[in-house]
Amino acid sequence: MKDKLKDFVQAHRDEFDSFTPRPDLWQDIAAELQTEEKTIIMPVEQEQEASVFSINWHHAWRYAAAVTVLVMLAFSARYYMSTPDTSGAVAVKQPVTLEKIAPEVRQIETKYVQVIEKKESELKALGAGTVQFAELDSAYNALKKELYTTPNKEVLLEAMSDNLKMRIALLNQQLEVLEDRSNVKTRPDHETTNI
Amino acid sequence: METLEYTDVNAHVVARCKEGDRKAQYELYKLYSKSMFNVSMRITNDYTEAEDVLQESFLSAFRELHTFKGDSTFGSWLKRIVINKSITKVRSRRLQVVPMEDHQDIAEEAPDYDQEEMEYKVESIKKAIQSLPDGYRVVLTLYLLEGYDHGEIADILSISEATSKSQYSRARKKLLTLMQEQSFLS
Numbered sequence: 001m002k003d004k005l006k007d008f009v010q011a012h013r014d015e016f017d018s019f020t021p022r023p024d025l026w027q028d029i030a031a032e033l034q035t036e037e038k039t040i041i042m043p044v045e046q047e048q049e050a051s052v053f054s055i056n057w058h059h060a061w062r063y064a065a066a067v068t069v070l071v072m073l074a075f076s077a078r079y080y081m082s083t084p085d086t087s088g089a090v091a092v093k094q095p096v097t098l099e100k101i102a103p104e105v106r107q108i109e110t111k112y113v114q115v116i117e118k119k120e121s122e123l124k125a126l127g128a129g130t131v132q133f134a135e136l137d138s139a140y141n142a143l144k145k146e147l148y149t150t151p152n153k154e155v156l157l158e159a160m161s162d163n164l165k166m167r168i169a170l171l172n173q174q175l176e177v178l179e180d181r182s183n184v185k186t187r188p189d190h191e192t193t194n195i
Numbered sequence: 196m197e198t199l200e201y202t203d204v205n206a207h208v209v210a211r212c213k214e215g216d217r218k219a220q221y222e223l224y225k226l227y228s229k230s231m232f233n234v235s236m237r238i239t240n241d242y243t244e245a246e247d248v249l250q251e252s253f254l255s256a257f258r259e260l261h262t263f264k265g266d267s268t269f270g271s272w273l274k275r276i277v278i279n280k281s282i283t284k285v286r287s288r289r290l291q292v293v294p295m296e297d298h299q300d301i302a303e304e305a306p307d308y309d310q311e312e313m314e315y316k317v318e319s320i321k322k323a324i325q326s327l328p329d330g331y332r333v334v335l336t337l338y339l340l341e342g343y344d345h346g347e348i349a350d351i352l353s354i355s356e357a358t359s360k361s362q363y364s365r366a367r368k369k370l371l372t373l374m375q376e377q378s379f380l381s
Contacts, residue, residue, distance in 0.1 A: 005315065005320075005370075008320075009340060010342075013340070016233065016321060016340055018321070019232055019233050019236045020229060021232040021245070021246050022246065025228070025246060025250060026221060029224065029253050029254060030217060030220075032250075036258070037215065135214060173206065174207065177207050
């Protein structure tokens with residue numbers, strides 16, 4: 001049976017969305033998200049301490065960062081006690097020992113960084129701004145620092161290369177989106193009407 | 196084809212949301228809040244409840260984003276959350292969603308306004324929708340406005356497909372009656 005009412009409604013679909021929520025509703029949502037992040041993340045970190053790496057990257061990084069800070073503090077404290085030397089010494093000495101501890105790091109880095117740089121220049125060529133990896137960066141550095149103390153080097157190395165792979169994936173996504181955009185004229189905002 | 200394109204555009208933002216990027220979350224909010232609010236308004240027929248639903252829906256969408264596998268668009272995924280929460284609100288009002296057994300004989304009694312003769316107007320349809328009983332309004336808007344078929348509505352409301360069809364047909368007749376009355380009054 002032909003449903004003229006339905007045809008009419010579909011033809012005027014946009015006119016039916018006439019209500020607007022109060023403008024500050026997003027502030028409430030954002031505030032709620034903020035408090036949730038603060039309260040939920042803490043206990044999860046403690047619980048998953050041992051086996052977290054492949055489970056939840058988000059928490060793993062934060063945990064790694066926290067542990068690293070503590071470990072580094074302890075190390076530098078001990079270092080300063082034994083050799084009351086100049087302050088830059090710790091930082092300068094690190095790369096040397098890292099080579100000894102985990103020579104794989106260099107392999108991983110050369111392998112992925114090239115790809116990342118290539119993708120980034122492709123993006124630039126398409127007129128996109130640089131992609132910020134602040135969170136991935138700090139996570140990566142935290143993992144790298146933890147190499148000094150970890151009993152489980154393999155897990156850390158894997159997490160580090162996953163971190164780099166994730167950047168490549170994000171860059172690829174960005175590239176796809178941009179290429180899509182230049183190929184097809186996108187119509188924003190109409191998705192819900194097409195469901 | 197179109198769906199794929201849209202999925203891709205959102206996938207980028209959704210990926211950022213998964214990392215807890217607040218700006219990306221706001222982007223999705225801007226994109227969907229209005230249409231989702233209207234979905235909820237039609238089901239709950241209550242401004243405050245629709246706002247509650249909107250807030251709860253976005254919160255739980257961001258919370259559960261890791262369960263979104265991208266096999267539908269983000270929009271349709273979110274819409275199901277909004278619809279489910281709206282229906283829960285309506286049900287918790289203790290107004291029976293559909294007086295399922297109570298036939299009311301609307302279908303039989305209502306004069307059969309021939310749709311060919313009727314001139315539809317958006318405003319009068321909207322007004323009539325708001326005056327429908329909850330059960331009718333839910334089925335009718337899901338079918339007419341949200342674009343679900345009776346199989347999907349049956350699934351959403353946990354009723355049978357046949358019930359969805361007959362409820363829609365009754366709701367539709369009732370709607371036309373209400374519109375007719377409006378035009379007499381005005």
